[in-house]
Amino acid sequence: MTTAASSKTKYEAIIGLETHCQLNTKSKIFCHCSTKFDSPPNTNICPVCMGYPGVLPVLNEEVLNSALKMGIALNGKIADSSKFDRKQYFYPDLPKNYQISQYDLPTVEHGHLEIELVEKKTQKVTKKVIGVTRLHMEEDAGKLVHAGSDRLSGSTHSLVDFNRTGIPLLEIVSDPDLRSGQEAAEYAQELRRLVRYLGISNGNMQEGSLRCDVNISVRPVGQKEFGVKVEIKNMNSFSAIQKAIDYEIERQIEALENGEEIVQETRLWEEGSQRTISMRSKEGSSDYRYFPEPDLPPLEVASEKIEKLKSSLPELPAQKRRRYEEEFGLSAYDARVLSDDRNVAEYFEAVVAKGATAKAAANWVTQDIAAYLNNNPDLDITEIALKPEMLAELITLIEKGTISGKIAKEILPDLLSKGGSPKELIESKGLIQISDPQELEKIIDGVLAANPDKLEQYQAGKTKLKGFFVGEIMKQSGGKADPKLANQILAKKLTS
Numbered sequence: 001m002t003t004a005a006s007s008k009t010k011y012e013a014i015i016g017l018e019t020h021c022q023l024n025t026k027s028k029i030f031c032h033c034s035t036k037f038d039s040p041p042n043t044n045i046c047p048v049c050m051g052y053p054g055v056l057p058v059l060n061e062e063v064l065n066s067a068l069k070m071g072i073a074l075n076g077k078i079a080d081s082s083k084f085d086r087k088q089y090f091y092p093d094l095p096k097n098y099q100i101s102q103y104d105l106p107t108v109e110h111g112h113l114e115i116e117l118v119e120k121k122t123q124k125v126t127k128k129v130i131g132v133t134r135l136h137m138e139e140d141a142g143k144l145v146h147a148g149s150d151r152l153s154g155s156t157h158s159l160v161d162f163n164r165t166g167i168p169l170l171e172i173v174s175d176p177d178l179r180s181g182q183e184a185a186e187y188a189q190e191l192r193r194l195v196r197y198l199g200i201s202n203g204n205m206q207e208g209s210l211r212c213d214v215n216i217s218v219r220p221v222g223q224k225e226f227g228v229k230v231e232i233k234n235m236n237s238f239s240a241i242q243k244a245i246d247y248e249i250e251r252q253i254e255a256l257e258n259g260e261e262i263v264q265e266t267r268l269w270e271e272g273s274q275r276t277i278s279m280r281s282k283e284g285s286s287d288y289r290y291f292p293e294p295d296l297p298p299l300e301v302a303s304e305k306i307e308k309l310k311s312s313l314p315e316l317p318a319q320k321r322r323r324y325e326e327e328f329g330l331s332a333y334d335a336r337v338l339s340d341d342r343n344v345a346e347y348f349e350a351v352v353a354k355g356a357t358a359k360a361a362a363n364w365v366t367q368d369i370a371a372y373l374n375n376n377p378d379l380d381i382t383e384i385a386l387k388p389e390m391l392a393e394l395i396t397l398i399e400k401g402t403i404s405g406k407i408a409k410e411i412l413p414d415l416l417s418k419g420g421s422p423k424e425l426i427e428s429k430g431l432i433q434i435s436d437p438q439e440l441e442k443i444i445d446g447v448l449a450a451n452p453d454k455l456e457q458y459q460a461g462k463t464k465l466k467g468f469f470v471g472e473i474m475k476q477s478g479g480k481a482d483p484k485l486a487n488q489i490l491a492k493k494l495t496s
């Protein structure tokens with residue numbers, strides 16, 4: 001019998017992700033209907049997205065622009081000429097009985113995406129490049145609502161809402177380059193960062209704006225052929241992607257170790273029981289009888305258009321991370337935390353632009369301000385009362401020695417909720433740091449005189465008591481004593 005640990009290292013997992021991303025265009029992909037998320041059921045529909053006979057779809061230019069931007073951001077090859085196809089299948093949420101998608105000539109191919117993997121304990125960051133097979137545009141289907149239960153089983157009847165039919169989607173298919181749940185979750189997060197930076201989608205997994213299907217197989221290390229592939233669906237968070245994959249890797253290794261065959265099937269991630277369950281077995285690949293969409297012309301993309309879009313792109317997350325490391329000397333970890341959200345990154349850069357040192361600005365933004373935003377989940381960093389120039393002022397006050405870091409932390413809640421100038425606040429509250437040696441000496445003499453027994457113990461060798469004296473000095477000065485100077489004076493007095 002092999003132990004679990006040694007059997008694990010005998011196998012490797014081969015994982016690919018198919019991601020559907022809902023674009024945030026105002027209207028649908030082939031008609032003028034609104035894409036508004038919370039509209040009453042079946043109010044955003046028209047003959048085009050309902051597939052009535054005789055209607056003609058027209059491609060929304062903004063959908064193409066979004067696809068091209070994402071293609072450029074994924075370092076992909078943009079096809080000069082591509083086309084739309086009909087993918088035919090019958091399902092109650094698909095009124096046309098076919099979906100307009102792209103089959104053999106997608107708009108983007110051969111891209112790649114750099115991901116970062118963080119080791120939890122050490123915060124060490126390693127980078128890995130994941131290939132992107134293709135990116136194409138397609139329309140979404142409607143939504144079935146199973147009444148009386150959140151699943152089909154147990155429901156008394158089902159309703160269909162066609163508001164979602166014709167909502168534009170990007171489908172992004174990765175190469176089978178991912179090897180663990182962590183890598184897959186990080187890849188999906190990096191895709192979300194990209195669509196948010198580009199402003200083409202809200203990337204919200206709970207609302208279904210970003211959906212990932214996982215293909216996963218395991219094989220003995222060294223074997224060339226892939227093992228039997230299982231598909232996992234139904235994960236609506238990054239941690240669910242990670243856990244579902246890690247569960248599935250273990251399940252498949254255990255089956256192989258027991259001499260069982262892996263069945264090609266689709267499995268569902270069950271959040272409640274933290275496991276995957278079989279949904280349906282796959283008999284070969286489905287035949288969708290694709291053929292070119294006769295109602296849409298072939299898609300020609302001029303190189304000038306690509307160049308124009310390229311120059312309109314913002315700095316992307318990976319570029320930002322690299323620049324933060326090189327230009328600001330930040331750790332890979334800090335660079336990553338700061339650039340995770342574009343607004344946070346812009347706030348941080350504004351603080352630095354106003355004169356704060358990058359490291360101090362990074363610490364305040366990733367610690368105190370991040371904690372404040374965590375406690376106020378509806379608040380975006382652009383909405384907090386403490387403006388970047390005021391945080392820069394606060395940092396400068398500490399660095400000049402006008403206030404201690406401790407005082408800065410004390411006034412921070414006020415600044416975060418009410419805003420205003422830190423300088424004016426400390427002046428009005430009388431919190432300016434005591435850096436006058438004579439004044440400090442007076443306080444220190446007072447502390448030593450009030451504690452003769454402790455002083456005697458110190459002089460007898462109990463040097464740990466220095467901390468006690470420093471604490472007393474800070475207490476007596478109302479936290480205002482310049483800690484460095486106070487320490488120097490105290491040290492001199494204790495040894496004299």
Ligand SMILES: [Zn+2]
Nearest residue numbers: 031033046049
């Ligand atoms: Zn419509």
